[in-house]
Amino acid sequence: MTRRSNRAEVRNPILALPAARLLQAMPADTRTLLAVLLADFAADARRRSRSSWDSRKAFVAAYWATVAVYAGHIARILYRGGRRSATRKPFLVTQKGYPDLVAADWVEASRLYCERRDQLGLGASLYPEALILVGGTPVGRISYNGRIWMPGPWEACDEPLFDNRRADVG
Structure with a gap:
């Protein structure tokens, strides 16, 4: 050999x-x-x-x-x-009024956001969306349901960057 x-x-x-x-x-x-x-x-x-x-x-x-x-x-x-x-954990999840979270990938960023949401028990009108930064650059935003979208305002034709409903997640 x-x-x-x-x-x-x-x-x-x-x-x-x-x-x-x-x-x-x-x-x-x-x-x-x-x-x-x-x-x-x-x-x-x-x-x-x-x-x-x-x-x-x-x-x-x-x-x-x-x-x-x-x-x-x-x-x-x-x-x-x-x-x-x-x-190793390059994703920074920032949310107005809450401490930042660090994540390794889209899956972990969504999971951490959802865990915080569930622990606080706040509804969609009270729990803010989060912004995901990598190296200081916005790369996505997390909506109340844990899906990750392109940064910026949502439009009806948008597809999520990460969909936490998929069976093969994680």
């Missing part, structure tokens, strides 16, 4: 590209935001790959698996020092 190299550019070939240095030189808040979004993108692509494989759609599964690998490689470049541990 041949041992795999421990060199960073072998384990993550994206590091060998000149643009990787530019990604690493971006401001920390921007890197964090992009890293979180790309990690989320990679997780979604892995789910699509598994679903396609289960449906015997091998070429589509291979496509989504490749997307997941590249998104993950780029996300790891963006995390400080190449490790995710520095931003």
Whole structure:
């Protein structure tokens, strides 16, 4: 058996590209935001790959698996020092009149918001929506029902970024 190299550019070939240095030189808040979004993108692509494989759609599964690998490689470049541990809980859930909450992902942000809502027993008219920030940038807002939407006012045609009613959540 041949041992795999421990060199960073072998384990993550994206590091060998000149643009990787530019990604690493971006401001920390921007890197964090992009890293979180790309990690989320990679997780979604892995789910699509598994679903396609289960449906015997091998070429589509291979496509989504490749997307997941590249998104993950780029996300790891963006995390400080190449490790995710520095931003393990990058989501900041802010709510007027309440202490901020920190979460690792959409699922945890929704869950923490709903737990606080249930503990307080306030109705929709008294319990405020929350804003989700990553690296100081608004990336979503949580409505009373725990669903996460794009930041800004809700419109009838909007689809949630995260829907806590889905069976595959968590």
